[in-house]
Amino acid sequence: METFSSPVNHASAPSRNPRLVDALIDRCEGAYSRATLKSYRTDLKAFASWCAEQGEEWLPAKSHTVAAYVDAICPLVTPGTLKRRLSAIGFAQRYSDLPCPVVASSVTLAIRRAERRKPSRPAQAHGMTREILTQMMEGCGDDLLGLRDAALLSVGYDTLCRSAEICAMEVSHVRQGAGETWSILITRSKADQSGAGRIAWLSPETTRRVSAWLEAARIVEGPLFRSVHQARPAETPLNASSVQRLVKRAAKRAGVSFEVVKGLSGHSMRIGAAQDMMVAGFDSLAIMQAGGWKTQHVLLRYVENASTRSMHERRWKALADKAA
Numbered sequence: 062m063e064t065f066s067s068p069v070n071h072a073s074a075p076s077r078n079p080r081l082v083d084a085l086i087d088r089c090e091g092a093y094s095r096a097t098l099k100s101y102r103t104d105l106k107a108f109a110s111w112c113a114e115q116g117e118e119w120l121p122a123k124s125h126t127v128a129a130y131v132d133a134i135c136p137l138v139t140p141g142t143l144k145r146r147l148s149a150i151g152f153a154q155r156y157s158d159l160p161c162p163v164v165a166s167s168v169t170l171a172i173r174r175a176e177r178r179k180p181s182r183p184a185q186a187h188g189m190t191r192e193i194l195t196q197m198m199e200g201c202g203d204d205l206l207g208l209r210d211a212a213l214l215s216v217g218y219d220t221l222c223r224s225a226e227i228c229a230m231e232v233s234h235v236r237q238g239a240g241e242t243w244s245i246l247i248t249r250s251k252a253d254q255s256g257a258g259r260i261a262w263l264s265p266e267t268t269r270r271v272s273a274w275l276e277a278a279r280i281v282e283g284p285l286f287r288s289v290h291q292a293r294p295a296e297t298p299l300n301a302s303s304v305q306r307l308v309k310r311a312a313k314r315a316g317v318s319f320e321v322v323k324g325l326s327g328h329s330m331r332i333g334a335a336q337d338m339m340v341a342g343f344d345s346l347a348i349m350q351a352g353g354w355k356t357q358h359v360l361l362r363y364v365e366n367a368s369t370r371s372m373h374e375r376r377w378k379a380l381a382d383k384a385a
Contacts, residue, residue, distance in 0.1 A: 081109075082105040082153075085105070085153055086098050088156065100149070101152055104149035105150070105152075105153055108130060108146060112126060115129070120154070120157060121159045124162040124168055127163060127165075127168045127171075128167040135175040135178060150162070185363070187324030187326075187332075188333035188336045188363075189214070189308070189325060189333035189334075190337050191218070191333070191337050193312070193333065194215070196315050196317060197312055197314075198214070200311060200315025204292070205277055205293075206289050208277050208278075209294075210307055210310075212286070214307075215266065216267055216285075217304075218330045218334045219262065220263075221261070221352035221353070223301075223328060223331060231282075231283065231284060232275070232280060232285055235285065242268055243262075247259050278294040279294075286298060305325075305326050308325050308329055309325050331363075334352070336363065345357055345361070
């Protein structure tokens with residue numbers, strides 16, 4: 062069985078074998094999320110295979126090799142994929158105690174060439190705003206599946222959580238107060254890998270929906286949201302892909318327009334809630350705190366459409382009032 066060799070051996074005996082990626086990733090288990098390591102594994106195998114075809118070494122990778130790789134795959138992948146693959150290459154070098162070629166000028170120039178060839182603006186999922194959420198609630202039935210969907214959609218909107226964070230919720234994370242408003246502990250997130258956690262509050266409506274789901278499903282511990290088979294909840298939690306299918310199915314059932322349904326994803330609850338907060342007048346710092354964002358960059362991309370529309374609507378109204 063092949064094992065991950067020491068950094069010294071890598072420097073003296075360069076590798077063209079893509080299978081050594083597995084040994085490197087296995088070495089980092091527990092230090093990174095499974096999703097991150099899964100992406101890095103895929104991206105590094107793609108890079109290693111390309112290097113093998115070119116007769117180049119992928120570890121250690123030379124800057125001219127990485128620059129040529131950027132030029133080669135630029136027409137074939139999205140800007141986001143390119144950025145992720147470069148991150149994976151840097152990751153592999155760093156945890157092999159090797160110099161990082163990604164920061165070299167030749168690679169930087171290749172990245173700039175790629176950016177000029179292809180727009181870097183990423184596609185954004187359609188936000189599940191309060192208006193859409195209300196419509197979707199009307200389509201959720203009173204059976205176990207409908208109760209779960211209503212609770213999950215409401216929790217996702219109130220907490221501004223990613224689908225993976227929703228799947229990780231446990232019954233023990235729910236803090237049931239004496240009043241109509243419960244709270245829930247978000248133990249870990251993409252921006253909180255150390256697990257410092259944050260508290261999110263549930264509206265009275267969401268609290269009632271979560272309570273109804275737990276009571277009907279007779280769940281007292283374990284995963285908060287689970288798949289339902291033959292009117293019985295499973296023991297295991299939902300996964301992120303299931304959440305995305307759930308969102309789309311609930312929207313279709315409620316008669317949401319085809320174009321909106323097409324744009325919905327597991328991120329839509331998070332995006333829609335952020336957009337609603339921006340339109341309601343909350344500043345970016347408050348939205349960042351509510352959604353667990355560490356920087357404004359991604360948040361501003363989420364809310365720019367909603368905030369720009371709101372700004373223009375106010376402008377049109379002000380001009381109309383002045384003209385009158």
